[in-house]
Amino acid sequence: FAKDAGRNTYRFFTEQMNANADEYLRIRTGLRQALERGEFLLHYQPQIVVDSGRVIGAEALIRWNHPELGLLAPGRFISIAEDSGLIVPIGEWVLGEACRQCAAWQAEGLPRITIAVNLSAVQFKRGDLLEVVTRALRQSKLDPSCLELEMTESALVKDSSTVMKTVERLKSLGVIFSIDDFGTGYSSLAYLKQFKVDKLKIDQSFVREITQSASDAAIVTAIVALARSLGLKTVAEGIESKEVLDCLRSCGCDEAQGYHLGRPMPAGAFAEILRRVTNPQPVQ
Ligand code: C2E
Ligand code: MG
Ligand code: MG
Ligand code: MG
Secondary structure, three states: OHHHHHHHHHHHHHHHHHHHHHHHHHHHHHHHHHOOOOOEEEEEEEEEEOOOOOEEEEEEEEEEEEOOOEEEOHHHOHHHHHHHOOHHHHHHHHHHHHHHHHHHHHHOOOOOOEEEEEOOHHHHHHOOHHHHHHHHHHHHOOOHHHEEEEEEHHHHHOOHHHHHHHHHHHHHHOOEEEEEEEOOOOOOOOHHHHOOOOEEEEOHHHHOOOOOOHHHHHHHHHHHHHHHHHOOEEEEEOOOOHHHHHHHHHHOOOEEEOOOOOOOEOHHHHHHHHHHHHOOOOOO
16 A cells, blocks of 8 residues: 555656646747747735825736736746846846836826835846846836836845945935835845845745734844844735734834735726825715
């Protein structure tokens, strides 16, 4: 019996591995053409001020409309794009499109928000990130202070002197920088002295169970205190209920993002949200 189970498990794993290898190849091959075929799109997730509930930003999150596999989340293809270096042109497209969309909303007379774009460590390594961002800003005519760049702790520790120069130059233009998934990446806080970032995005893993977990609440409180004393803002990610939002408010967190406040959505749906910000509906 045990032997049978073992064999079945073995067969299951090889089938799973073949399926994975097959998907990996399909994705890797498809990525090359996806840009020219216009298969990428951005979804936008609202970011709100915890105290007022006001929408002040959106995080741009890439999606891939794969011809056979359907709409793919970044978890399915970003690391493959990083391994192959294709993240560089893809990331350039994301920056251009996010800036264009944000400027277009402003041109429509919708409230001014910041647009947050995720950067991969690989984009820093290539070295022309400064030029890519400057070009995206110039072509869209977006005010640099409306662009926020999110990077993870790992991007900051690798080859930090080049990264630091790029961050400093972009910051001097007015671009905002935030550390994504803060608290999960690297055990040293030394980089916070060198990189003058603006915001810490508290990782979902500390936020999700904050109402039940005293240690999660302690970690979030400590991150908020650290951020305050360094003059940085905090954004909590992964708010899935009102209870969690209330808890974050009492922790003193500045901004929030999560399914409870709005899922990532297509540009048209996000514009609807912005229209309601300008024209508040009368209370029934
Ligand atoms: P991230 O930057 O930490 O983005 C937050 C992720 O959490 C998003 O997943 C978002 O949909 C999800 N999320 C937001 N609120 C909630 C919530 O309340 N509950 C739960 N369970 N999840 C929530 P998504 O869109 O699948 O993106 C995953 C990751 O892929 C991102 O994590 C980011 O690291 C990466 N990514 C997304 N877009 C880009 C991009 O344009 N370039 C690069 N380099 N990476 C990207
Ligand atoms: Mg992010
Ligand atoms: Mg995050
Ligand atoms: Mg993440």
